[in-house]
Amino acid sequence: MAATITIRVDYGAGPTTSGSITGIDLISADNAANSLANRVANPITVGDLSYEKWLKAYVEAAPDNKVENFQVWGDGAVDANTTLYIGSTGSANYTTPVDTTSAVATTDFTVCTSGSKFSWSSGSINGVGAVSDYLVFQLDTDEGAGVGNWTQETISYSYDES
């Protein structure tokens, strides 16, 4: 069968690793939950940053040879008065997520479009349990950011398998 790759979130000091995720919340808490209730319970104060979100790809079922070339990109826009930052770092470089300025998520995601994709992970992975480099997100809000739901951001990602 083809490789099975899941996306997981690491959070907390351990870190604790989530199971396969279906989305992430950029909020004022460090967790792997993804729900309206979670977002309502942990809003970002206008003018503040969200906690970082540390994602990684995880090999559930091995490929024939390898998976590599993880990339992400978006549509080039997010809500006004907010900035979505992205960055990557090696799989051995985990640090407890912070809600201060991220040292990793420093690239404005709106420049990461289909014509200029963000390369997420260097090298290749192949065995069951192997993980990619970390992909880190953080949401910054200006004083003029609108209260309520931040418009859900759709992000494309891909990897190559051989």
Place this chain on the structure above:
Amino acid sequence: MESNPEIEYNLLIESEQGQAVVELGQEQGWLDKYRHLLDTATRLTLLPRNDGLPFVSVALNGTKRWIYFSRVVGRMNTEERIRLYAIGWQDTINGKNVKSLLWIYSDGSVECADEPNFADYLNISGQIG
């Protein structure tokens, strides 16, 4: 994200040393297993496992080197994923690496480009208060 889209092709390797059909997704380590064929390959062909899909064949004449891989793109919250197949060649011409790549989509459509064009996936949500 759970299981990925299954692979819909086998790979026929034709070379000066013989030929072999690789059951993609089912032969771990085929790059090493068929290295002796791949190093002298004269043609690579994607053979569909199901009716309705075309075969796609790339001739490797002269000093052309083969390219094959598949690419998975997925929507995290809907489990929606697609698999594309990239097959082509690369060569060093006048000191410069040149390549030609065909992208095969799941419906059999073919695009010749350095990168394929397709819809965006993966959703991220936030709450500002």
